[in-house]
Amino acid sequence: MIGVLFERPILRALLVSTGIIMFAFLLMVLFKPVIFPILASFVLYALLQPLRNKLISIGFSDVVAILLILTALVTVLITSMILVIPMLIDQLSELQTRLPNLWNQILIWLKQVTLRLAETTGQHFDSEATLKSSLSNAQSWGTDTILNSATLLMQTAMALFLIPIITYFMLRDFQQLRNKLMGFIPNQGFELAWLIYYKIGKQLQRYLRGVMLQSTIISVIATAGFLLLGLDMALLFGLLTGLLNLIPYVGPLLSLIPPFVVTLSSPELDTVLLLGIPCVILLVQVIDNLFIVPTVIAQTVNLHPLVVLLGIVVFGASFGFLGMLLAIPAMTAGKIMFQGLLYGLQGEGPNFQSQT
Amino acid sequence: MTTANTSSIWGTLFRKPVAWHQQVASKWAKTPFFSGIPLKEIEKLSKNMHLRTFQADEYIFHNGDQGAGAAIILSGEIEIRVKKTVLAQLSEGDFFGEVSLVLDERRTADAIALTNCELAFFLRPELEEWTQRVPHHASKLTTNLARVLAHRLLHANQLLAQRRSR
Incomplete structure (x- = not known):
């Protein structure tokens, strides 16, 4: 019975895909401490490979082409660090000085709310105790955040050192x-495996280029919008909006939080800003969904919204923010692999490329 | 005799071992496929080709399999069949499966190893990548490929005409 079931192409394709996905998941768990530099290098490899081919086609040797690309990459990284990072540090330290104001503002609101509640319901709430416990929680959260930031800083420094080296070797x-690795695939499935590999590679390369372009356009529009509104730290929040937009559905909502926090932390409440921030995010979303997604992204990703949402939750829970970014490309790769295996194992019917 | 022995000793000591991709390149260079393309360029391309060994009676591909590219025989013999009809018997230096370099279609015949054999596969995505890297050589190869396929078509037409006239 089980043997008969296993002869069905769909079950075999499902079994093989599940095995490969689980193996990939295991590898990611094992390499979790260095997963960021490895993935960032993969992204750079995917983006730079066509450039390398272009340089070789002009007449440069392989090694010279790689060295030229890496020199340009390191120069761009250093220049952007010199230009942008001090500005970002200034904006972050400004945010840090403003946080006590935000806490005070929250305290005042809470007091007002409890007073009103007492007036309308006639019941008194122990707002002081609630506030104290909330504050102590906030304090410990703050300490944790600072400690985590130090670790994050170390990891970032490590990543910045590792990324060019890994990219070079890649x-x-x-x-x-x-x-060599593909050489281990049995003769029977070797051609199909290569076709699936190339299809996934091409699709992911297209997706990566698409989201990079999308992220840049959104960062520029959001920064311009925030600057027009007169929001402090517009550059920081604009970049953050572009980055968070990579997480479907959840990202745009998350990008609302930081500018709101800053607006609320200012000594006087600016209602224009409070209304303007969601308008900017909304405008960005309209532009993204009407113009950028249909032209840049839609061709590369064709996943059901529910699958995307569940994937983001599962990947986010397993690998944090990075997992949320990875969810879509990983699921796209899984889908192509399954479809490729299915069409390959069916042995008849339409070809693989036109179906995926 | 002595000279030959000496040359073989010195040759063994100082001769650079021929890398597998050079062997593959020299085989491809003799086919109409790569005519007019410099050997050095074929060697570069051969580095990304895929060596595969097959046992006697093993299927290289089945009719209906998804085809990814062409293969050249480095050693051994193979047979191309449709059902029980033998279309061709191929040996060292011959190539087959070239339709898959152009079309993303399923294989239309079986390829079976008659003896233990070694093949080097040249896949469609590699041809596409090569076209980006060295377009002028790649265009030469695609012209050659078109010629090979046109000859096959002419041959098939002649066979069909002969059958009908009978």
């Missing part, structure tokens, strides 16, 4: 390593 040796 550009130089990845194809040979990949060929």
Whole structure:
């Protein structure tokens, strides 16, 4: 009975895909401490590989092409660090000085709310105790955040050091390593495996280029919008909006929080800003969904919204923010793999490329 | 005799071992496929080709399999069949499966190893990547490929005409 079931292409495709996905998941768990630099290097590899091909086609040797690309990359990284990072640090420290104001504001509101509640219901709430416990929680959260930030800073420094090195070796040796690994695939499935690999690679490369472009456009529009509103730290929040937009559905909502926090922390409440921030985010979303997604992203990702949402929750719970960013490309790869295996195992019917 | 022995000793000591991709390249260079393309360029391309060994009676591909590219025989013999009809017997230096370099279609025949054999596969995505890297050589190869396929078509037409005239 089980043997007969296993002869069905759909079950075999499902079983093989599940096995590969679980293996990939296990690898990600094992390499969790260095997962960020490895993935960032993969992203850079995918983005820079066509440029390398272009340089080789002009007449540069392989090594010279790689070195030229990496020199340009490191120069861009250092220049942007020199130009943007001090500005971001200034804006972050400003945010830090404003946080006590926000707490005070919350305290005042809470007092007002409890007073009103007491007036209308006739019952008194112990707002002082609630506030004290909330504050102590907030204090410990703050300490944790600072400690986490220190670790994050260390990890970022490590990543910045590792990324160019890993990218160099990937550009130089990845194809040979990949060929060796693919050599372990049995003769029967080797052609199909290569087709699936190339299809996934092409689709992910297209997706990556698309989201990079999308993120840049959204960051520019959001920064311009925030600047027009007169919001402090407009650059920081604009960049954050572009980055958070990579997380479907949840990202735009998350990008509302930081500018709101800053507006609420100012000594006098600015209602224009409070109304303007959601308008900017809404405008960004309209532009994104009407113009950017249909032209840049839609062709590369074709997943059901529910699958996307569940994927974001599962990946987010397992790998944090990075997992949320990874959810869509990982699920796209899984889908292509399953479809490719299914069409390959069916042995008849339409071809794989036109179906995916 | 002595000279030959000496040369073989010195040759063994100092001769650079021929890398597998050079062997593959020299085989491809003799086919109409790569005519007019410099050997160095074929060697570069061969580095990304895929060596596969098959046992006697093993299927290289089945009719209906998703095809990914062409293969050249480095050693051994193979047979191309449709059901029980033998279409061709191929040996060292011959190539087959070239339709898959152009079309994303399923294989239309079976390929079976008659003896233990070694093949080097050249896949469609690699041809596409090569086209981006060295377009002028790649265009030469696609012209050659078109010629090979056109010859096959002419041959098939002639066979069909002969059958009908009978």
